[in-house]
Amino acid sequence: MSGCNHDCEHCGSSCSERTAESLMFANNPASNIKNVIGIASGKGGVGKSLVTGLLACEMTRRGFKTAILDADITGPSIPKMFGIHGSLLSDGHYIQPAVSKNGTKIVSMNLCLPDETQPVVWRGPVLGGVLQQFWEEVEWGKVDYMFADMPPGTGDVPLTVYQSLPLKGIIIVATPQELVNMIVRKAVNMAEIMNIPVLGIALNMAYFECPDCGKRHYIFGKAESDLAITSEIPIMPGLAELCDSGRIEESDAGKYLDGLAGSLSRI
Secondary structure, three states, rough: OOOOOOHHOOOOOOOOOHHHHHHHOOOOOOEEEEEEEEEOOOEEEEEHHOOOOOHHHHHHHHOOOOOEEEOOOOOOOHHOOOOOOOOOEEEEEEEEOOOOOOOOEEEEEHHHHOOOOOOOOHHHHHHHHHHHHHHHOOOOOEEEEEEOOOOOOOOHHHHHOOOOEEEEEEEEEEEOOOHHHHHHHHHHHHHHHHOEEEEEEEEEEEEEEEOOOOOEEEOOOOOOOOOOOOOOEEOOOOHHHHHHOOOOHOOHHHEEEEEEHHHHHOO
16 A cells, blocks of 8 residues: 555554564464564675674573574575585474574575575565475474574565564664665665664674784775664674684674674663
């Protein structure tokens, strides 16, 4: 409908849209998930999956039980980052999530394909159905923080996540460039339309710190924004190497997300 803000729960008008109750995925008795946090970005290539992985690692280090629902169905990178390969298994009732070395539970489309390089060429409704299975048919068990790694932009799958998962809020990932800043505003505005709180903004590739003198070099320029930056991650070649080799849990880069992790601990 014209002028619809997609807030079906508080809408007094009648329309052909689904009700708020029908939009939400159903819970299952095999899962007890306390907090679901969406990790979003306005465009690709800004390090959204990196922030997802680092946050899961940092919250695990703080003693919380963590999980990652890889909602980036057509571009999943979480399993590689954690060194997880192979296929998900079922006990006959529920799908069993993969578990990383440090205990993070992970479900991703790449763990459902016979070949990790096989492309997923599906339209929006089918992608939404996969997300529903990831939520309703997986035995997640007890989880303190689940991070939903969302695809970039404001399309079908992010909309499905906003409408169908019980999000406590989202964290938006960006890089310093002016263009990206404009696109970040789109992601923030989408969250506002969907009445989802923005818990913070993580600025990736914020600067490069010289290993010899310790001086910071702002290779992509200093970020200028009216949006508050909660955490900054510098350019770290060593971190990229760990992610490529499936050893993100060995990195200490989670310290750069201390501000975001602290905010999550207070939810």
